[in-house]
Amino acid sequence: MTGDEIRGAVLRVLGEIAPEADLSTIKPDVPFRDQLDLDSMDLLNFVIALHEALRVEIPEADYPKLATLDGAVDYLTTRTS
Amino acid sequence: MAEFLMPILGADMSAGTLIAWRKKPGDVVKRGDVIAEVETDKGLIDVEIFVSGVLEKIVVQPGQTVPTGTLLAIIREEGALETAAPPAPRPVAPPVAQPEARVVVPPVAPAPAGRVRISPLAKKLAAELGVDPSTVEGTGPGGAITGEDIERAAASARAAALAAPRAEFDREARMRQTIGAAMARSKREIPHFYLATTVDMDRAMRWLAEENLRRSVTDRLLYGVLLIKAAALALREVPELNAVWRGGQCLQSNAIHVGVAISLRQGGVVAPALHQADRQSLDDLMQNFRDLVQRARSGGLRSSELSDPTITVTSLGEQGVESVFGIIYPPQVAIVGFGKIVERPWSVEGRIVSRQVMTATLSADHRVTDGHRGGLFLAAVDRLLREPGRL
Numbered sequence: 001m002t003g004d005e006i007r008g009a010v011l012r013v014l015g016e017i018a019p020e021a022d023l024s025t026i027k028p029d030v031p032f033r034d035q036l037d038l039d040s041m042d043l044l045n046f047v048i049a050l051h052e053a054l055r056v057e058i059p060e061a062d063y064p065k066l067a068t069l070d071g072a073v074d075y076l077t078t079r080t081s
Numbered sequence: 082m083a084e085f086l087m088p089i090l091g092a093d094m095s096a097g098t099l100i101a102w103r104k105k106p107g108d109v110v111k112r113g114d115v116i117a118e119v120e121t122d123k124g125l126i127d128v129e130i131f132v133s134g135v136l137e138k139i140v141v142q143p144g145q146t147v148p149t150g151t152l153l154a155i156i157r158e159e160g161a162l163e164t165a166a167p168p169a170p171r172p173v174a175p176p177v178a179q180p181e182a183r184v185v186v187p188p189v190a191p192a193p194a195g196r197v198r199i200s201p202l203a204k205k206l207a208a209e210l211g212v213d214p215s216t217v218e219g220t221g222p223g224g225a226i227t228g229e230d231i232e233r234a235a236a237s238a239r240a241a242a243l244a245a246p247r248a249e250f251d252r253e254a255r256m257r258q259t260i261g262a263a264m265a266r267s268k269r270e271i272p273h274f275y276l277a278t279t280v281d282m283d284r285a286m287r288w289l290a291e292e293n294l295r296r297s298v299t300d301r302l303l304y305g306v307l308l309i310k311a312a313a314l315a316l317r318e319v320p321e322l323n324a325v326w327r328g329g330q331c332l333q334s335n336a337i338h339v340g341v342a343i344s345l346r347q348g349g350v351v352a353p354a355l356h357q358a359d360r361q362s363l364d365d366l367m368q369n370f371r372d373l374v375q376r377a378r379s380g381g382l383r384s385s386e387l388s389d390p391t392i393t394v395t396s397l398g399e400q401g402v403e404s405v406f407g408i409i410y411p412p413q414v415a416i417v418g419f420g421k422i423v424e425r426p427w428s429v430e431g432r433i434v435s436r437q438v439m440t441a442t443l444s445a446d447h448r449v450t451d452g453h454r455g456g457l458f459l460a461a462v463d464r465l466l467r468e469p470g471r472l
Contacts, residue, residue, distance in 0.1 A: 044301065
């Protein structure tokens with residue numbers, strides 16, 4: 001998958017978890033938790049949805065790498081290549 | 082015959098709007114079936130029925146807002162005589178006195194008719210429906226007000242009364258208002274006392290990390306589930322905290338239904354029940370907790386989940402809060418709070434080590450228990466969290 005495709009997948013999942021969020025205003029280098037007021041249940045659902053959409057295993061120790069949009073895209077690009 | 086009423090889904094609910102019926106007259110209903118959707122300040126709620134039988138008659142139509150305790154439908158119970166005549170539908174008073182109860186359709190005292198031309202029948206109808214004839218335009222002979230005019234005016238007033246609150250307040254404001262009323266009542270009526278203890282979370286967090294390492298993404302646990310289970314098990318040791326206060330007395334519950342505080346995206350909070358939390362495995366508890374959060378935020382909580390909690394657990398650690406001293410949610414008699422897990426220097430057998438610790442708190446009702454028993458409860462929570470493999 002390309003970086004753009006992964007970015008699209010990440011944003012789509014985010015939109016499902018935080019439907020009230022304006023995804024066009026997301027700052028790519030700021031943690032989702034700070035921008036979207038996500039809690040641990042949201043983040044768990046985020047990881048599960050990415051796992052199911054992209055068919056990648058994501059160890060719990062790697063969760064911090066998914067904290068921002070740029071970080072998530074970089075991490076998932078590596079994991080899916 | 083059984084009456085299906087607008088439920089009371091917590092001390093802060095005084096009315097609800099019937100949104101839709103899931104069953105129609107003549108349908109068979111079973112205990113536990115969701116038969117109606119009701120909108121409250123807490124969102125859209127699936128309302129269950131607690132008898133089995135046949136839906137005989139619908140009394141309240143979709144779109145109507147009525148006080149809690151109002152008759153919504155009549156159920157012919159299983160085994161009831163086929164020939165039994167249904168009772169006349171009637172609005173019934175809420176089963177529990179609600180000091181903050183809002184009257185959705187306030188009756189308006191009719192003004193003296195004065196020189197208004199109105200038939201005796203229409204005048205009587207106006208008095209019954211709370212319509213002021215001087216505000217009604219007559220369509221009868223010579224502009225006289227007829228019964229139909231009065232009925233039309235009453236229907237119009239009802240519609241206006243129903244629409245007004247929606248226009249004035251958004252959901253968040255209404256929820257804030259109702260939470261405020263319930264919490265004010267709690268602080269006014271319940272003699273709270275507060276306790277706190279520091280819990281060593283090191284073993285629990287290490288156990289959780291090892292456990293999650295072995296699990297696939299979809300089966301992992303959140304540490305919040307350990308806290309809920311520990312609180313539920315500790316209640317077995319101090320059962321008077323697992324209770325409700327009704328009619329001037331404490332009624333202990335045999336079942337432990339933990340209400341978990343869930344913040345909503347649109348603002349506000351709900352605390353629906355995880356039923357029999359002490360009996361659920363951590364896996365089941367996690368799955369049910371996840372489902373509960375999802376439904377709390379998107380709509381679809383069940384009425385029993387809002388009316389059944391016997392205690393509330395709230396955790397604000399993720400927001401960076403170290404200690405939370407909650408206000409008891411009536412009619413419950415206690416609320417447990419968990420704060421942020423932080424790393425602190427900790428003395429173990431004379432050595433200073435680094436430990437992950439968390440502040441656990443208890444707010445409890447002094448009419449029911451005291452600090453000694455509350456302390457035993459917190460000590461039990463601490464002990465249980467030090468043995469996470471047994472949760």
